[in-house]
Amino acid sequence: MDFSGKTIVVTGGTSGIGAATALAFADAGGRVLISGRNAKGAAKVMADAKRLSGRIDFVQGDLSDRATCDRLIAEAVKRLGRIDVLINNAGIGSRVSSLETTDETWRSVMTVNVDAVFYLSRAAALLMKERRSGTIVNNASELGLIAEPGKFSYCVSKAAVVQITRCMALDLAPFNIRVNAVAPGDTRTAMMERKIRDKGLPIERGVELIALRTPLKRVAMPLEIAKVMMFLASDDASFMTGNVVAVDGGTTVTGPPDTDLAKYAKRSRGRKAAEASAR
Ligand SMILES: NC(=O)c1ccc[n+]([C@@H]2O[C@H](COP(=O)([O-])OP(=O)(O)OC[C@H]3O[C@@H](n4cnc5c(N)ncnc54)[C@H](OP(=O)(O)O)[C@@H]3O)[C@@H](O)[C@H]2O)c1
Structure with missing residues (x-):
């Protein structure tokens, strides 16, 4: 896939699936901006990109802080000029049932996994709308499609990402903006x-x-998820919008x-x- 001249923002690009995705885009010629809290993780990803003769920039910030979402989009415009591709990848887990979920756990999971996805997507889409071009790929989870006991807020948050994907795909289709998601299964991160x-x-x-x-x-390796996100962001997927692609080794076929x-x-x-x- 060729992303020469394209600008890509990857949230949670400091490790795991996001790091693999950022590096894959950079290797394909894209100009990439990653976000996250961990500057050390970001430095490693940027160094790896250099070795591939690519370039990745970093904006540090906590996406549970509303202001970080605005700052990330503003920095993307300042540094890259425009956003062709937004990859909403950052996310956190929760491993407790509904009865054990405290208000704090619920809020922290929803803030990062849902609120930030919405705020970033809306801000990026408003810019993309001006150019009538752009694409958003969300990282949901197989647990947005099926439920698993003891992972209450995570499952609910990822189901919300699935619906953000579908609803925004319909809202943004008139402006030639595509919105899709991957629903990964267990991935080694x-x-x-x-x-x-x-x-x-x-x-x-x-x-x-x-x-x-x-x-x-x-289990999957991060690059196996990254490649599907890249495909969804590419012109090869030009007639795809509102899709949630399970990349899960068959888990959602068999059930939880x-x-x-x-x-x-x-x-x-x-x-x-x-x-x-x-x-
Ligand atoms: N691994 C799996 O089995 C699996 C399966 C299905 C879906 N997923 C989804 O894949 C995505 C990536 O997860 P991963 O498996 O690659 O895990 P990971 O290695 O822990 O990566 C999570 C990323 O999200 C960022 N992040 C988390 N909280 C943040 C916050 N408050 N502010 C800013 N950035 C934040 C982290 O950056 P910093 O640490 O730098 O803040 C990190 O780059 C998540 O959305 C996850 O739900 C993973």
Whole structure:
């Protein structure tokens, strides 16, 4: 895919899927601006871009602060001249049920995962509307399409991202602005590692167990999600808008994954023992 001369803003570009996406766009000739709180993570991504002979700029800020959203769009216009592509990727998880969700958890998840997506999309779309050109790609989740117990505010927030995508796609279609989303399944990033650590499992064992519940029997690597976001942002997807593309190894085809990693650990120990005794 060729993004020469295109300008791209990637939120949450300091790690994981966002970093892979920013680097892929830079490698394809795009001028990229990433955002996030972590300056060290950003410095690594910018250095990696240089090695690919690309260029990535960084705006530091916390997207749960409303002013950061406005500042990011203003900086994008100042540094890039215009926004051709907005990738709303930044997001945070929550691993508690509805009954255990405090007001604070609910607000913090909604602020980053939903409010910021709306504020940034609206601001970028107002600029794109002037030029009657532009595209927005949101990073939702398979958990915006199916529900999983114990992840209340995350699931609700990602379902909201799905509807932001569909509603804005309709509102913006008359201005030739496309809006789509990816709904990734389990992807090997810091977010996945935090989830495994919370369960008290060694990282590699946790990854193995998560892979077991996915039809393709593995987790995704960040670039596999990044490539689909790039496709949706590209002219190759010129007739696509309002789509939410699951990139999940088949999970949403089978239904909600069983999340009890401890149970998986027991099952896979049992299977290994059975295999050993059969040998
Ligand atoms: N990994 C998965 O299995 C998976 C599956 C489905 C969907 N997703 C979605 O993919 C997206 C990226 O997640 P990831 O897996 O790549 O995790 P990650 O490595 O933890 O990346 C999350 C990114 O979001 C940014 N971010 C979080 N809170 C922020 C805040 N308050 N202000 C500004 N930036 C903030 C982080 O930047 P800083 O740390 O620099 O602030 C970081 O760059 C998320 O929307 C997530 O929901 C992930």
